[in-house]
Amino acid sequence: MFGRSTYIEAGHTVIMGAKFPLSEKSIHLATKIGEDRFASVEYAAKQCEVIIITTPPDAVLQLIPQLGNLEGKTLIDATNSVRSRPEPYPTAFHAIKAITKLETVVKCFNTTGFENMLNPLYKEEGIDMFCAGNDKASKQIAEQLAKDIGFASCYDFGGDDKVELLEKFALSWINLAILQGQGRDIAFKVVRR
Numbered sequence: 001m002f003g004r005s006t007y008i009e010a011g012h013t014v015i016m017g018a019k020f021p022l023s024e025k026s027i028h029l030a031t032k033i034g035e036d037r038f039a040s041v042e043y044a045a046k047q048c049e050v051i052i053i054t055t056p057p058d059a060v061l062q063l064i065p066q067l068g069n070l071e072g073k074t075l076i077d078a079t080n081s082v083r084s085r086p087e088p089y090p091t092a093f094h095a096i097k098a099i100t101k102l103e104t105v106v107k108c109f110n111t112t113g114f115e116n117m118l119n120p121l122y123k124e125e126g127i128d129m130f131c132a133g134n135d136k137a138s139k140q141i142a143e144q145l146a147k148d149i150g151f152a153s154c155y156d157f158g159g160d161d162k163v164e165l166l167e168k169f170a171l172s173w174i175n176l177a178i179l180q181g182q183g184r185d186i187a188f189k190v191v192r193r
Contacts (some may be wrong), residue, residue, distance in 0.1 A: 115184050
């Protein structure tokens with residue numbers, strides 16, 4: 001559940017895929033979002049047009065084969081290779097593209113903390129999100145999903161060659177919020193003169 005509007009409230013059908021859908025943690029989450037919206041990874045992937053990947057980056061190596069046929073689907077990588085990475089790939093994005101052989105992979109929802117994903121409004125103004133990837137249509141889907149949950153804009157950082165830059169941008173938020181002690185209630189907003 002994100003922002004001033006959850007994806008469900010924005011009119012999207014949401015299915016959460018979990019490795020252990022009957023674990024205590026999964027059942028707790030299922031009671032919050034609705035048990036009919038919680039399923040195994042395989043079932044959730046089969047039902048969805050868009051898959052947002054929010055695992056640790058090195059977990060994608062085991063996750064992607066579980067997703068089944070991904071033709072016609074958009075995959076959004078929301079991970080950051082900070083503490084781990086899916087060897088031999090530099091990021092989860094690169095691993096996902098290599099394993100799936102799909103162009104419909106986009107990097108998004110990785111540049112801020114969960115608090116800002118839950119509520120991207122600061123004094124009633126939406127903060128900004130960013131995305132990268134070669135596929136224009138997939139980026140447009142990510143941009144719309146960002147706006148649907150309350151982000152003011154979702155800026156296109158560029159193609160696949162900008163994915164690592166976008167992860168470094170996420171590290172800027174992590175550095176300011178956590179390492180420099182500014183707190184997690186900070187966010188990025190592009191302003192124009």
